Amino acid sequence: MNAAFQTTPTVSVIVVAADSGPTLRECVRRVMACEVPLELILVDNGSGDGVPQAIERAMQQEWRLRVIYNRANLGFGPAVNRGAAQARGNVLLILNPDCMLDDASLRRLLELLRAHPKAGIIGAVVCDDHGVPDGASYRRDPYLGRALRSLLGKNDGVNIGGDMPAEPVRAEAVSGALMAMPRVVFENLRGFDEAYFLHCEDLDLCRRARDAGYEVWLAGDVHVLHGKGGSSRHRPVFVSWHKHRGMWRWFRKFDPAARNPVTSSVVWLGLWAHFVAKIPGQWLRLLRRGRPALAATDGE
Known part of the structure; x- marks a missing residue:
């Protein structure tokens, strides 16, 4: 193996795990099968399933893999930031x-x-097992009016309705399930805002990238299978709690409507009423699956 290849990966792939289960093994396998010079930085957020440790043991001779163990669940953005701090790829x-x-x-x-020098972030169309694109692949800033239209099921809300573009297009925001960006951009933006624990940190990063003069792109011709939060499905109340916290933080940081104290109070009450209203259905689905309602995180 060429020594320069070993010391200068082109890409640093950062994966955050939190009791992510068997899909993590397949994710790692597919990354390591890529021929692009890369390193994989696996950041474990205090998993109890033993999968990150098993992967490290099985690949202990693989110099491209590094595992970072956090003693607790730090949240998605903070874990990515710690992985990025050790990244060597451009x-x-x-x-x-x-x-x-x-x-x-x-x-x-x-x-x-390479084709878009001003690109700060490039996302992909993430799809379910049936190849159906997730609407969150191609998004707008979640201003209050747009968020309300999304809540009402309208196509002109946060997610851009209709068919996904078949070619690269400029976007306001893309899904945090897959984001490619120059390391210098990530560093200039000081990474993810660590006040988010889970959800909306990707919307925040895209917004700050655009505010800093970078472009956000959706690679409409790149489709990637996404299991949609494998470790989140059996811990929906915890995930929903942090999603609503993230929505509130984004609103307070970026939405002009937050400057009005009456509007801000109504939004706060509406958010948490929505969170509470969802709990019975979430618990019912848990009981039907026979799984414990515990708490974990992975990316959106």
């Missing part, structure tokens, strides 16, 4: 543990970064 690729990357998709993302 490009960071933030990847959910239930997202399945392939070499062709990775090469296309790198090609787009």
Whole structure:
């Protein structure tokens, strides 16, 4: 193996795990099968399932893999920041543990970064097991009016309705399940805002990137399988709690409507009423699955 290849990866793939289960093994396997020079930084947020440790043991001779163990669940953004601090690649690729990357998709993302020098973040179309795109792949800033329209099921809300574009397009925001960006951009933005624990930190990063003069792009011709929060499905109340906290923080930071104290109070009450209203259905689904309602996180 060429020594320069070992010391200068092109891409640093950062995966945050938190009791992510067997999908993490397949995510790691597919990343390591890519031929692009890369390193994989696996950041474990205090998992109790033993999967990160098993992966490290099985790949102890693989210099491209590094595992960072956090003693507690720090949240998604803080864990990514710790992984990025140890990254050596010129490009960071933030990847959910239930997202399945392939070499062709990775090469296309790198090609787009080279083709668009002002690009700060490039996302992909993330799809479910049936190939159906997640609407969160192509988003707008979640201003109050847009968020209300999304809540009412309208197509002109936060997620851009209709078919996904078939080619690269400029976007306001993309899904944090997969984000490629130059490391220098991530460093200039000082990474994720660590006041978010889970959810909306990707919307925040995209907004700050645009405010700093960078472009956000969706690679419409790159489709990646995404399991949609494998470790979150059996801990929905905890995840929902942090999602609503994230929505409140984004609103307070960026939405002009937050300057009005009456509007701000109504939004606060509405958010938490919505959170409480969702709990019975979440618990019912848990009981039907026969799983304990515990708490964990992975990326959005």
